[in-house]
Amino acid sequence: RVLSERQVVQVVDGFVGEELIARMLRALPPRETWLPCPLEEHVLGKTCSHLPVTPEIAPFLHSLSSVTGASFEDWTLVPVVRLAPGTPASLPHTDCMGTDAEGRPLIHDLSVLTYLTAGPSVHFRNVSVAAEAGRLVVFDPRATHHVDALPGEAGERLTIQIPFTRRQSGHGFVVEATPRPFMMIAQINMITEAAKLIGAGAATI
DSSP states (O other), rough: GGGGSSOSSSETTTTTHHHHHHHHHHOOGGGOOOOOOOOTTTSTTEEEEEEOOTTTHHHHHHHHHHHHOOOOOOEEEEEEEEEEEOOOOOBBBBEEEOOTTOOBBOSSSEEEEEEEEEEEEEEEEEEEEEEEEEEEEEEEESSOOOEOOTTSOOOHHHHEEEEEEEEETTEEEEEEOOOSSSSHHHHHHHHHHHHHHTTTOOOOO
């Protein structure tokens, strides 16, 4: 299972087959209904939505459960992230799954990314991973990485992004998946600082 090791980046090609990808793409909501991703409202070209879990889509979660050990029995929606054509490259960043009451990043144990379409590559310190439809990418959220720009003439990039955590129980480790996309810590820090400036009466440009 992918959570049994501490490799920085792991890749599984063909994790999602072409037929299942086609069903998932057809089930996505209209693009005009997508909203800015949580705490990343300022990121140009990036929006989020959800894929309803139906009997046609459930095989994806079954496969994900088999490689992570997490349960998805109560999931009704799967988070999907869209990069529109023309989206600029991201700055180097690490990931988190939100912030606590003090605005501090909440760090998960593993970022799991599934490509539904091709798109720009993601670059880590010692390896680059091309975006290929059906490819599963698993990485340490604390590993600094960045994503290339998506050319204006290219198609949209669609990914399923799920943060996973491990916690100790009386029977060992329990793996849990969170039904919201992980996000960039660097961007969250920028928002937090802007909020502090606004609270102090300073202008934000």
